[in-house]
Amino acid sequence: MRALTTTKDGSVELTHVPEPDRTSSELLVQVSASTASRGDLHSIRFSPPGRIVGLDVVGVVTEEAADGTGPAAGTRVMGYTSTRGGGWAERAALDSSLVVPIPDTLSDEMAAALPNSGLAALAGLEAGGFLLGARVLVTGATGGVGRLAVQLAHLAGAHVTGLISSPERREQLHTFDWLSTVTTDDETGGSFDLIVDLVGGEVLSRAMSLVAENGVVASLAQTAPETASVPFFWFAMHRGARLVSVNNTDGQHEAGRGVQRLELLAHLAESGRLDPQVTGAASWEEAPRLLAALSRRELDGRMVVRIP
Ligand SMILES: NC(=O)c1ccc[n+]([C@@H]2O[C@H](COP(=O)([O-])OP(=O)(O)OC[C@H]3O[C@@H](n4cnc5c(N)ncnc54)[C@H](OP(=O)(O)O)[C@@H]3O)[C@@H](O)[C@H]2O)c1
Incomplete structure (x- = not known):
């Protein structure tokens, strides 16, 4: 499959990579959108070349988790890849504890901006x-x-x-x-x-x-x-x-907390009470430009990366 992977000079490039490995609790998603966030800049800076970045995932489940947990095949979902990344790829593996169905009226762009940032915001406030x-x-x-x-x-x-x-x-x-x-x-x-x-x-x-x-x-x-x-x-x-x-991964796998929080974020956004303030969406070919603008602090609001 194709994916955006880290390069030696601190950016990303489109390359061919193997399909993602999955554990029994992970499902496979055909990705349609992700985001460019500061966490991605950190990943690029601290990762060896060849790593797939991208923390947020929106797409459709193509293969269910082997242990039967999580949404069924064909469901439109949003999820968080956790710190390992992998969202800037045609397909991504997501743990069923960090993925939820998306309400029909919530756009891919809005949904993409919620998982990583929303879980972080909730974790910070819970403290x-x-x-x-x-x-x-x-x-x-x-x-x-x-x-x-x-x-x-x-x-x-x-x-x-x-x-x-x-x-x-x-x-x-x-x-x-x-x-x-x-x-x-x-x-x-x-x-x-x-x-x-x-x-x-x-x-x-x-x-x-x-x-x-x-x-x-x-x-x-x-x-x-x-x-x-x-x-x-x-x-x-x-x-x-x-x-x-505080880390947004803390305790999210326990007792369905990650799923509950993602559902809450989706519900609040769908009902118009929470606005992730997406100010634009760009094709993944433009990711290097987006990352450069992000590092220069030139973006106003969250940018979505469209995965074809
Ligand atoms: N612990 C976790 O679980 C977790 C999860 C997600 C994200 N994070 C971290 O949370 C941070 C924010 O993420 P984000 O996605 O919201 O990033 P972002 O969209 O790039 O926002 C960064 C914010 O910090 C401000 N800022 C940047 N450099 C600054 C400086 N030198 N002095 C003062 N203000 C500065 C920016 O202000 P301007 O308007 O002036 O640019 C902007 O308000 C990142 O470091 C990210 O890695 C942590």
Whole structure:
């Protein structure tokens, strides 16, 4: 089959690769759409040449899982490949714990933008526990994960603030009229029960100073290149606060959690309450250009990659 695989010079190229290997709980999907996300940039940077990237998968099941779990052949589905990737290919193997049918009215593009980013946003918010009335700060709020995290926190009844990189970026979030935004240079004038950090580095270091007593800082990302440092006397100034690491794969295989969450994301998007803000879709031949634009931080919203 054909797939986009990593090259030595830090990009991707169309090549011929063997059909995916599958475990007994994995089904085979004929892929029609995936996404270009920052996670793909990380995969390309840290993988040897020849690896298939792509974390999100939308398509039709062509072969069911051998153990009988998951959607039947012929079902239109969306799923998350987990960190091993494999979505930028004609066919992808998906574990049945991370794949769900797509409602008829949800487009391929919308569905493709949900699995990886939506599971990450939900996992980050879950770190804060009960969110009704909580004060939540999301850093990297203009990103694909950030846009879903602010909306999901709002739906959960939190007072949500999005941290953006510059005042010019506010426009990208204009449809969320309930959202307060701040930049790293602003005085926020408050503290937060939960901080979902999608940037890392200096942004995380500064955000840690904004956590309330007994609050939680959920670290999900290393988007910025530099290493974060813990603010001076953080433990004494922010009593009971916790810094926790969060991955969207954590616990998703247990007791149907991954499936429940993917179903929730699909339902919220189908009913118009969650918008992954897909701003364009491009053929997979344009993937190198998309990746370059993503690394230069030129994209506004999530880009979908169409697999022919
Ligand atoms: N832990 C997990 O399970 C998990 C799962 C999914 C994703 N992630 C990680 O989450 C992060 C966000 O993913 P994404 O797909 O939302 O990425 P994205 O769409 O590229 O968004 C990145 C966000 O970070 C901001 N940003 C980038 N570099 C920055 C810097 N140096 N200083 C301040 N802000 C900066 C961007 O602001 P601009 O508007 O200025 O560009 C944008 O808001 C990535 O690092 C990704 O790997 C983690």
